[in-house]
Amino acid sequence: MPEPLEIELNPAQREIVERGLLTSGFSCVLQMPTGAGKTWLAEQAILATLRNGQRAVYITPLRALANELVEKWRQTFEEFEVGVFTGEYGQRQAYPVPFSRARLLVMTPERLDACTRHWRSHWGWLPDVGLLVVDELHLLGEARRGPRLEGAILRVRRLNPFLQILGLSATLGNRSELADWLAGVHYESDWRAIPVSWRCVRYERAADKPRILREQIERCIAGGGQSLVFVQSRRRAEDLALELAESGLAAGHHHAGLDSEDRRRLEHEYRSGGIRVLVSTGTLEMGLNLPARQVILYDLQSFDGNDFVPLSTNTVWQRAGRAGRRGLDTHGEAVLLAPSWDRSAERYARGRFDRVLSGLSDKHFLAEQVLAEVWSGLARTRSQLKRALQVSLAAHQNRLPSVDRIVDEMVEAGMMVEVNQDGLRNTPVLKETRLGRIAVRQMLTPSTVVSLAKAFGANPERPEPAFTFLDILLVCAQTDDCEPLIPVDFEELEDLGARLVREHSTLLSGAHPVVMERFQTRGRRLLAVIKTALIARQWTRTGDTDPVAKSFGCYAFEVRRLSESFGRLLSAATALAAPSGEKDASDDEYVRALLDEGPPLLERIKALASMIGNGLDEQTVTLTFIPGLGAKLARRLRDAGITDIEELALVESDELAKVRGLSRDRASRWVGEAANLIRRRSALTFREFSTKVQASVSTWPANIDQYRLRRALDLTVRRRSDCYLVSGGLEPHRVRMDSVKLSCDCADFAKGENCKHVLATSLKRRDPVVVSLVERLKTVATSSELDLFQLWFDGGRR
Amino acid sequence: MMVSGKLHTSLNTAHGAIRLPAYVPVTTFGAKYPLDDLVRPYLPRLAQAAMVSFHYARQMTERPALPLFVDSGGFASLFQNATVLMVGGLGVLKTKTEASTETLHPRDVLEFQEKHADVAFSLDFPIPPSMSSHEGRRRLGLTVANARWAIENRRRKDMPIFACVQGWDVDSYAQCVEAYAGLPFDGIAIGGLVPRVHDLANVLRIVKAVRAVVPNKPLHVFGLGKPGIVEVLFKHGVHSVDSSSYVKLAADGRLWGHPTMKLEDASPAERLNLALCNLATAAQRALPLSTSHLLFSSRLWEQ
Structure with a gap:
């Protein structure tokens, strides 16, 4: 154990250090309240690992938090290289520190999942890891992210049996069960630097809530405190913050829809005291250290996608845990706003946390991990799969569905095949199919790939569907992997109808029941699918997130996330639409050859992928057919008034060379190539003339x-x-x-x-x-x- | 002298000191044994050094992070397509393949070892029990000649060289090692014992005879790595052994600590785990407690 940093240990930290829990060799689950010094303990374990010549991995659920930690740890662990590995980096932007050099790797659960799926490519560093810290361990119980985290932990433990896992959380209902699963020890403390008192403030009518809120906040601020108010929606955060500001309070709002610059500015103002009240969605319940003397839970319900449900005890405690500023407050308070006749809110203060249940008990998510196991080569037979999953949390909790049945269903769905192979004594071997490979590479659920294959899969026995760009986006948007799906308010229906009648779509044309038959989703989810597809389509037309977000009442951040999400789905769709056994669909020559034969579905999907990835419309994207002319230059040309290949063919080379980043030689070559290309293909190739949607x-x-x-x-x-x-x-x-x-x-x-x-x-x-x-x-x-x-x-x- | 202390408590190399006695796991490079690629990054956690044969060492792209013993690859003389020739008084190994003929001269071995090895072994030629006495005597003579040549031509002083001894019985092994008397070898390595291990008493007599001739140098035994035998050898004055048994057993789905268990279709990760467990047993090293769940109680064999 290294010398502790210059810090006075609190009783819980002292006990953990004295007992040697971090260095015992066992994995360890630490459950301590927010602000009780878990991060300091993690830092000690990391430092011991790094000084021992091994690497450490730190898993955090939020990209923003990963960046914040890396910034801090580059100073704390200055003698070691610290790398950040999140979805922000990798494809468009290189990792600031590559995997091979990083001694401390800060990543999201999804990145660790990807590394363990591609473990052979990461074998240069995976065996060196001595410590895996999983912050917010209760994430294991989250529907989508939990199974990916669990799958990653399962694989990394088998690949590196020396690994010690340190799980951190403030809210675990089954700490001991989780420690058993990890074959580790556990420790719990309810010690807090700043004690928190709980109060339930009652209201008679919902209309009274804003007034009660204001009274509570004013009381806190009058005593020199700051308030953090948690609400159930972004819109409510904005409205309430505005209302409080109008009543004279220094208030701001915080949610995931803000761009990083605004968020950072707001966090800074709050920390410095310029803002006294912050109204936030759940984004602040994890990670970011923005404590307040008073935490108010304005809403005790949240929308689960279908209905409003009571907040879990874990969520309430995660939020209430932000109460009390070290060095500024002697106590913190958690205030719950509850109706006078509903006594169920009292249970929250008792702190009986919910049990973290494995998400692999859901067949849907288990199927994804089964496929990942097979594709990665870590389990190639049914018995290998069963053994691999026998040590899962789901199995530990007796909640693991039948692996045989999952395999049968996957074989049935064409994601895997089972073949006999010599040398294994007639044990059939599982092998992923092309569909399966696409699912694993793009990190998509098998059901998504099956849906995409059904819509776009090359099939010589049927005519190619006449999908418009919007149709392709609709198919992608209705899969489980399209994130985020932007919900529709009732008041938006008229506007949505007005937008739709201007669009071309085969899928949405026809009588209502006929249209319904073409979709797997129904009701408000289908409305959300339509809206989400329209947002993405609009993004291709403007290439500017802000006006698109404003026009659809969502956030620029969501438009960017959609661009990434559709990008992955369209990559999969491109691979699926390419005839199997022929040249790789990503081969430029192959695609260009197709240009001579009219724009088939594959070409439309590829064009759309480029449009979505770069915010290009269907005319500008034709510029990218010129070899060496990428999206960035296409946008530059468009801004210079050259909007498609026909314009490019007509422009003078000297004029073109004035565009930044273009040499005269290259300009001349491009003009010649454009001239050749338009003999075979118009710039209007992708212009859509099919039926417009009739919606009412x-x-x-x-x-x-x-x-x-x-x-x-x-x-x-x-x-x-x-x-x-x-x-x-x-x-x-x-x-x-x-x-x-x-x-x-x-x-x-x-x-x-x-x-x-x-x-x-x-x-x-x-x-x-x-x-x-x-x-x-x-x-x-x-x-x-x-x-x-x-x-x-x-x-x-x- | 690379050995510190009278009891040879350690062997100093360019990549660190090796405490003796030591179990030295064998590893290979190249595509033939993929399990070795999985196990290799973990060797520094469980072993003090690794042994690689000249043939595989030539395919090495990245050096393991621990001292490397490089054997001469003379065991290939046991193959049907191999011939041991005398060239300029030295033993040279000629191996014919369908496409070409390869010649291995003591110079090739030493030059390579000086580039990559931390501990080197002279080019020797095993004498299996079925070999004619004439050929046996010839091989013994060439083994001695190669060892003498290696020690005379060594340039790297920080690379210990072990002289290899071969023979067909106790006397011939003793005769071989006596030929090294007075020469500045850093240790003696006994080869050719694998086909004779069924008669452990005989093996121990050979060890005793060799030890009697060189009482003060580190003694290595090639290829005998089963835990029970290793313990006996160490008691009889052997300082190090090398073996690939740990990984061969694992590839076959077997665990040393559980002789009746056999995993019929072990996955790559399971083989890795079995190999590490076998190695820990053989090297008498403890795995971290956190691995016990995976390695010892995962009920792997109860499927």
Whole structure:
């Protein structure tokens, strides 16, 4: 153990160091509250490892946090090279320090997953690793990221049996079970540098919440404190921060939609005290060190994609853990805003954390890891797979689905084949197919690749589908790997319809039921798929994230993420659309040869991949057909007024050479090549002339809002002596019978609307008008065009 | 003298001191034994040095991070297509393949060793039990000549050279080692014992006879690496042994600590884990406690 840095150890740290838990050779799970010094302990373990001549890997769930840690650790561990390995780097931007040189590797779980899948390429450093620190170990229980982290841990432990794992978390309901799984030890402490008190502040009506919030904040600020308010949505964070600022408080908002510069500025202002209140989504619950004297949980529910559900105890504690600033506060407080009649919020303060359950119990995610095992060569038979997964957390928790059944399904789906091979005593060997290879290389779930193959796979026995660019994006957007899927608000439906009628699409053309048959998704998820595809299409037309984000009411950050996500999906689609057994689809010559034969689907997909990757429209992308003319120069040419290959063929070489980065020779060559190319292919190659979408909204009585009625169907109404309690929405509400009229305590009703709570209560009371409207809602649309309202009313089904 | 202390507690090399006695695992380079590529990065954690044969060492692209013993590759003289010739009084190995004929001269071996080895062994020619006494005597003579030539021509003083001894019985081994009397070898290496290991008592007599002639030099035994035998050899004054048994067993899905177990279709990672476990057993090194779950209680063989 190295000499501890100049720091006074807190009781928990002292005990851990004295017991030698970090250097025992065993893996170790440490559960300590936020701010109790877990990172310092991790640093000690890392330093001991590095000084021992080994490498250390630190897993953190957030890219922003990885960058922040690396910046700090380059000073802390100045004698060792520290590398950052996240999705930001690798393809477009080289890693600041390559794998081979980095002694401390800071990465996201996804990067470790990729390294273990391609373990042969990383064999130069993987065996040198002595320590793997997994920060926020409870991530293992997250639906999508958890299985990838678990798969990576499973592989890295087999590849490097000397590895010691140090798992860190503030909120584990099954610390001992996780330590058992890692064959390690565990330690728990509830010691905090700053004690935190818990309070539940009650409100009668949801409309009172902003006032109560303001009172709480003002009390804290008057005593010299700062407040951190957690809310359930980005929009609410912005609105509430604005409202607080308008009432005279120095308030700001923080969420993942902010770009990194804004986020950093905000964090700086908050740390320096310029901002006294920060209203944030869950982004601040992990990692970033932005403590406040007071943490307020404004919402105790969150939207899980389908419905509003109570926050987990783990989430509440992660957020409450930010209370109390070291050196500034003697105590911190966690304030929960809860309705006066709901006593369930009391349970949070007891701190009974949720058990972290393995995500590999989901067949869908297990299939992805099974394929990764086979492709990586680490398990090539059923028994090897079973043995590899026998040591998974899922198996440890008796939640592992049947591996045989998963393999059968994968073979059935064409992702793997099982063949007999000499030398293995007739044990059939599993081998990934071309589909399987694409899934693993692009880190896509098998179901995504099956969907893409169905839509784009080369098949000489059927005519090639006449997909437009929007259609290709729609197919990609409805897969599980399209992230983020941008949700649609009811109020946006009109706008969405207006956008769609300007677009070309085969998939969205036809009568509503016919269109529905073409999609695997339904309802609001399909609306989100359509919106997401439209955002991506718009990005190809402008190449500028800000106006696209503004126009669609999302964030520039999301548009950038979509560009990356569609990029991966289109790479897979390109590989799938290429005829197997022929030349690699990425071969430029091959693609150029196709130019002579009209733009088939493969060419359209490839063009779209370039458009999405670089924000180019269908005309500008034709410039990239000139060998050596990449997207960056294509944009430069477009900005100089040369928007496609025809323009390029007509421009004078001398004029062209004035464009930055172009020599006269190159300009002259490009003009000649463009002239040759346009003899065979027009710059309008990709211009779309197919059917435009017919989309509409069906008629409906004006006095009852369809959206509210549909939402009312999801609510639960319970009768009380003096009122009806309506729950299942954003907040619980009370509906009272006032002579013959129902009235609600919600803000919507206060504005004069027939709110969803009143409608739900009317339905409970079998109001004949409302009942008949519900019957109408349930009737499947038979209109001659896509009905977006009908999609909305289909609800949150997949 | 590269040996420190009377009891030869260590052997100093350019890449660090090797504490004796030492179990030296064999590794190979090239595509023939892919498991070796997986095991090699872990050798520094479990062993003090690695042994590589001249033939495989020539395919080495990256040096392992521990002292390297480089054997002469003379065992190839046992192959059917090999001939041992006398050229200029030295033993030269000629190997015919379909495409070409390769000649291995003591000079080739020493030049290579001086570039890459931390501990070198002279070019020797094993004498299997079935060999005629005439050929046996010829090989013994050439083995001695090559060792003498190597020590006379060594340029790198920080590279210990071990003189190899061969023979067919106790007397012939003793006669071979007596031929090195007074020469500045850094150690003696006994070869040709693998086909004779079924008679361990005889092997020990040979060791005892050699040890009696050179009581103060490190003594290495080629190719005997099974844990039980290693322990006995060390007790009889042997300072180091080399063996590939740990990895061969693992490739076959076997574990030294569990003789009845056999994993029929071990995956690459399982073979790696078995090999490391075998090596730890043989080298009497402890694996980290955190590996026990994977290596000893993973119920690998209960499928």
